[in-house]
Amino acid sequence: MLRVEHLQARYGRSQILQDVSLHSGASEVVCLLGRNGAGKSTTLKCLMGLLVPNAGAVSLDGAAITGLPAYAIARRGIGYVPEERLIFPKLTVAENLSMGIWHDRSQVPASIDRVLGYFPRLKEKLRARGNTLSGGEQQMLSIGRALMAEPRVLLVDEPTEGLAPVIVQALERTLLALAASGTSVLVVESKLAVASRIAARIYVMAKGKTVFHGKPDDLQDNHEIRREFLEV
Amino acid sequence: MSSHVASLLVAGSLDALTYWSLAFMVAAGLTVVFGMLGFLNAAHTSFYMLGGYVAYTVAGATGSFWAALLLAPLLVAVTGVILERLLFAKLYRAGHASQLLLTIGLAYVIAEASKLVWGDSAFAVAPPPSLAGRITVLGATLPVYHLFIIGAAMVLVCVIAALLLGTRLGMVIRAASVHPEMVGALGFKVRDIYTLVFAVGLYLAAFAGVVMAPLEGVYPAMADDALVQAFIVVVAGGLGSLPGAFIVAGLLGLVQGFGSVFFSAYAMFFPFTVLGGVLLFRPVGLFGAKSA
Numbered sequence: 001m002l003r004v005e006h007l008q009a010r011y012g013r014s015q016i017l018q019d020v021s022l023h024s025g026a027s028e029v030v031c032l033l034g035r036n037g038a039g040k041s042t043t044l045k046c047l048m049g050l051l052v053p054n055a056g057a058v059s060l061d062g063a064a065i066t067g068l069p070a071y072a073i074a075r076r077g078i079g080y081v082p083e084e085r086l087i088f089p090k091l092t093v094a095e096n097l098s099m100g101i102w103h104d105r106s107q108v109p110a111s112i113d114r115v116l117g118y119f120p121r122l123k124e125k126l127r128a129r130g131n132t133l134s135g136g137e138q139q140m141l142s143i144g145r146a147l148m149a150e151p152r153v154l155l156v157d158e159p160t161e162g163l164a165p166v167i168v169q170a171l172e173r174t175l176l177a178l179a180a181s182g183t184s185v186l187v188v189e190s191k192l193a194v195a196s197r198i199a200a201r202i203y204v205m206a207k208g209k210t211v212f213h214g215k216p217d218d219l220q221d222n223h224e225i226r227r228e229f230l231e232v
Numbered sequence: 233m234s235s236h237v238a239s240l241l242v243a244g245s246l247d248a249l250t251y252w253s254l255a256f257m258v259a260a261g262l263t264v265v266f267g268m269l270g271f272l273n274a275a276h277t278s279f280y281m282l283g284g285y286v287a288y289t290v291a292g293a294t295g296s297f298w299a300a301l302l303l304a305p306l307l308v309a310v311t312g313v314i315l316e317r318l319l320f321a322k323l324y325r326a327g328h329a330s331q332l333l334l335t336i337g338l339a340y341v342i343a344e345a346s347k348l349v350w351g352d353s354a355f356a357v358a359p360p361p362s363l364a365g366r367i368t369v370l371g372a373t374l375p376v377y378h379l380f381i382i383g384a385a386m387v388l389v390c391v392i393a394a395l396l397l398g399t400r401l402g403m404v405i406r407a408a409s410v411h412p413e414m415v416g417a418l419g420f421k422v423r424d425i426y427t428l429v430f431a432v433g434l435y436l437a438a439f440a441g442v443v444m445a446p447l448e449g450v451y452p453a454m455a456d457d458a459l460v461q462a463f464i465v466v467v468a469g470g471l472g473s474l475p476g477a478f479i480v481a482g483l484l485g486l487v488q489g490f491g492s493v494f495f496s497a498y499a500m501f502f503p504f505t506v507l508g509g510v511l512l513f514r515p516v517g518l519f520g521a522k523s524a
C-alpha cells in the first residue's frame with residue numbers, strides 16, 4: 001500500500017533523513033521505533049507532504065506521491081495524527097471531527113457516528129471545546145479526526161506518549177481494530193513493549209536511517225540492535 | 233451652557249464612532265493577514281488609497297457614489313489577489329524584513345502609479361444626495377453621512393463575524409489560523425484560504441477608502457496618513473488580534489473624536505498617546521500573545 005524508498009530530507013542545511021525505506025501494507029499495524037531524535041516524526045512529515053524530501057520516492061498503491069503538497073496527499077487517502085495532536089483549541093469536539101472531511105459536508109454526521117464507535121468517550125464531549133479535553137481525550141480526538149475521511153493509510157505519531165495504561169490499552173485495541181478493518185496503520189513508537197503488542201512488523205530507525213526490519217519476535221531476539229538503537 | 237456641552241458630547245461621540253469605524257476597517261485586514269499568514273504588509277493602506285481614487289473615477293464616470301462603493305472595493309480586492317498570487321505568497325515564510333522591503337517598495341510603486349493616472353492634486357468626492365443632509369440631535373447638527381459610515385461599518389463587522397463564527401468556511405479559516413499545517417494535512421487547500429483572507433482584508437481597506445473620500449477627499453498622502461494609524465491599531469491591539477484591533481480603534485476614535493472637539497490643536501498626537509499608554513501596561517498589545 002504505502003511504500004517508501006531511500007527517502008532523504010533536510011531542515012535547512014542539516015540532513016535529517018539519510019536513507020529511510022519501509023513498506024506498510026493493508027490490514028496491518030507497522031511500527032517505526034527509535035530513540036529521540038532518530039527522525040521518526042520527520043519521516044511521517046515527509047510522507048504527509050509537510051516536508052518535501054530531497055531524494056527518494058514515496059508511493060501509494062503504486063502511484064508516486066513524492067513531493068505532493070499535504071492537501072493532495074490527504075485527498076489520496078492518507079490520514080495523519082501528529083505527535084503534538086494539534087487539536088483546534090477553540091473548536092468544539094464535533095467541529096474538530098468535522099474538520100476531518102474536506103469535500104462533502106453532508107457526510108459529516110454519519111462519519112462522526114462511525115468515529116464515535118471507536119471512541120465512545122468522546123460522545124458526551126461533543127460540545128466541549130478542544131482545549132478542555134484531557135490528554136487521552138485529545139489523542140482520541142486527533143485520531144478520530146484523521147479517521148473521518150476513512151483513510152486507506154493512517155500515520156500515527158507516538159499515540160501512547162504520556163497516557164495512563166488503561167488509555168494506552170484502549171488505543172492499542174483501536175489501532176488493531178482499524179487494521180483488522182483493512183486500514184494500513186503506520187505507528188511511530190518509542191516503547192518496544194507497545195510496538196511488540198500491536199505491530200505485525202517493526203522498523204527501527206537511527207540517525208535518519210532505517211537500520212532494522214523484522215517481526216517483533218526477531219527484534220526481541222536481536223540483543224545487538226536493541227542495545228545499540230533502542231535501550232537507553 | 234449645559235445644552236452646549238450636550239451638543240459637543242453628541243458631536244464628539246459621532247466623530248468617535250465614525251473614526252472607530254474607519255480605523256477598524258483599515259486595520260482589520262492588516263492584523264488578520266499578519267496573524268494568519270505572518271505577512272507584514274506595509275502597502276496595506278495603499279489599497280485603501282486606491283479604493284478612494286478608483287471610487288473618484290467610477291463616481292465621475294457613472295455619476296453615482298453607490299456604483300463607486302460597489303465597484304471600487306471589488307476592483308481593488310481583485311488587484312490585491314493578483315499581487316498576492318504573484319508576489320506576496322512567495323514571501324509568507326521569508327521573514328518580516330523581506331516582506332517589508334517588498335511591500336514598502338510596492339507602496340512607492342502604487343503611489344507613483346497613482347500620480348501618473350490621477351496626478352498629484354486632491355479630489356473631492358460628493359456624498360450621495362440622499363446622505364448629504366444634516367440632522368439635529370440634542371442641539372448638535374450631525375452630518376447624515378457620518379451615520380451612514382457607522383452603519384456600514386457595523387453591517388460589515390456583523391457580516392464578517394457571522395461568516396467567521398457561523399459558517400463552515402469560517403470554521404476552517406479559524407482552524408487554519410491556529411494550525412495551518414494540520415488543516416492542510418486534512419485535505420484543505422490552505423493556500424486558497426490565505427488568498428481569500430487577503431482579499432477580504434483588502435476589500436475592507438478599499439471600502440474604507442471609498443467612504444472616506446467624501447469626508448476628506450482623495451489625495452496622494454492618503455496612504456501614508458492611514459498607515460501610521462493602522463500600525464498603531466495593530467500593534468497596540470496585539471499583532472494579529474481582531475478583537476484587539478477593534479478595541480484600540482475604538483480608543484483611538486474616542487480620543488480623536490472628543491480630543492478634536494475639545495483640544496483640537498493637539499489632535500495629531502492622540503494616536504501616539506494611545507499607543508504609548510497601551511504598550512506601557514501591556515508591551516505585547518491588548519490581546520497580544522505573551523511571547524511575541
Ligand SMILES: Nc1ncnc2c1ncn2[C@@H]1O[C@H](COP(=O)(O)OP(=O)(O)OP(=O)(O)O)[C@@H](O)[C@H]1O
Pocket residue numbers: 011016034035036037038039040041042043083190
Ligand atoms: N523543524 C525543525 N527544524 C530543524 N531541525 C529539526 C526540526 N524538527 C526536527 N529537527 C531535528 O531533526 C532530528 C529528528 O527529529 P524528529 O522529530 O524526526 O525525531 P523523532 O525520532 O521523532 O524523536 P522523538 O522521539 O523525540 O519524537 C532531530 O535532531 C531534531 O532536532
Ligand SMILES: [Mg+2]
Pocket residue numbers: 040041042083157
Ligand atoms: Mg517525534
